[in-house]
Amino acid sequence: MSAAGPEVLVVAPIRPAQMEALGAAYTLHRLDLADAPEALLAEVGPRVAALVTTGSAGVPAGLLPSLPGLRLIATSSVGTDRIDLAACAERGIVVTNTPDVLTDDVADLALGLILATHRRMVAGDAWVRSGDWGREGPFPLTATLTGRRVGILGLGAIGMAVAERCQAFRMEIGYCSRAPKTVDFAYHAAPIALAGWADILVACLPGGAATRHVIDAGVLAALGPAGALINVARGSVVDETALIEALETGTIATAGLDVFASEPAPDPRLTALPNVTLYPHHASGTVATRDRMAELVVENLAAFFGTGAALTPVALPVSPA
CATH class of the missing domain: 3.40.50.720 (NAD(P)-binding Rossmann-like Domain)
Known part of the structure; x- marks a missing residue:
């Protein structure tokens, strides 16, 4: 004092x-x-x-x-x-x-999670460290990003920064927000419509009661068995129970998460899954x-x-x- x-x-x-x-x-x-x-x-x-x-x-x-x-x-x-x-x-x-201060770092982390989930970077690191590369041979093939459809849920400053980064990787952009914006991206009026169009769904919207569980079982089903969910928003925007079930059953392929319903101790069912990349709510965590x-x-x-x-x-x- x-x-x-x-x-x-x-x-x-x-x-x-x-x-x-x-x-x-x-x-x-x-x-x-x-x-x-x-x-x-x-x-x-x-x-x-x-x-x-x-x-x-x-x-x-x-x-x-x-x-x-x-x-x-x-x-x-x-x-x-x-x-x-x-x-x-x-x-x-x-x-x-x-x-505005943290826009670039959060967008960078979103792109990092897209790369990590699709190129299986964490599993690849373990493949090298464990010696499996020498014992088992080449790492299994992974998914390309070029040409993928990225659906951005919440096209504010962070959402726009994510879109710009994805465009540099030659991905196609769609979005859902409260109203259409003057951008050259495909607009979808509802999250479930965006998920049905997208290969990768990126949550960039604010938390709170109005957006609680906006990504639910129906949205995840629409995203589909080859789809990926990336969340750099708030844990509350995703129905985490539905997400765990979707990852367990193959309703979606993978997820990259910076935020969780319970922090700093996420659901152990989630942390045990091999098809999810986890980060400790640290998207803005640069000096x-x-x-x-x-x-x-x-x-x-x-x-x-x-x-x-x-x-x-x-x-x-x-x-x-």
């Missing part, structure tokens, strides 16, 4: 240099390090003006009532599905995120990107307390009159 500026509650820390910057400018209260969180909240909660968190930590259920003076939540993430935005809107709490995300958190706090206007506020739901 420092001794300057407005009081800020840290639910989850950002990068070390940016934590130092926050400590120099504000009075920090480290909920993430507290031995007795309830006692800390009872003592400082009424004085806290801002909250810093990350996408994976969000704002735990039941925390907001302990912070009656809270004016700002700054999350080091694009996703805000672990923050009760309706409650924030009701109380007039500004929420900021870190858009440069995480540093820039943390910098934007610091900049949002400085702008909010300096001018009253945050730099990257999230649109909050409007309560019906």
Whole structure:
């Protein structure tokens, strides 16, 4: 805890240099390090003006009532599905995120998962390390990417960046979003229609109640026995039970997943499958990107307390009159 500026509650820390910057400018209260969180909240909660968190930590259920003076939540993430935005809107709490900063890294990882699933890169690595190459001979043939149809579910900034990368591999692009966009890609009005068209379905849409299980058993069946699911969005957008069954039964061929319904301990039935490539919710996990995300958190706090206007506020739901 420092001794300057407005009081800020840290639910989850950002990068070390940016934590130092926050400590120099504000009075920090480290909920993430507290031995007795309830006692800390009872003592400082009424004085806290801002909250810093990350996408994976969000704002735990039941925390907001302990912070009656809270004016700002700054999350080091694009996703805000672990923050009760309706409650924030009701109380007039500004929420900021870190858009655009992580677009390229997430898109790179999506392409990496496409390559890994189709060229079986993890299995190939094991084939060499185990000595099977020498004992068993050549590795089994894998699937080409050239000419494949890639269906992007959610054509926002990340979805567009994925599309651009796939085009460089001479893949055909289709998409599904809330409305058609001015792009030269095939538009599909529903996820199941996109899945029926695609060889590879890439989830790039936000999490939350509106997109929960949008990729269900029907969508997976439409994707088909040669199809691949790539998820760099949120675990909640996929019905994971249906996905496990689809992978077990050959309803789809493979999946590449950066996100899971249960993190950091995914369903063991999923982690036991040989036809899925797993990554630990780390698509934005490069030094440069995480540093820039943390910098934007610091900049949002400085702008909010300096001018009253945050730099990257999230649109909050409007309560019906």
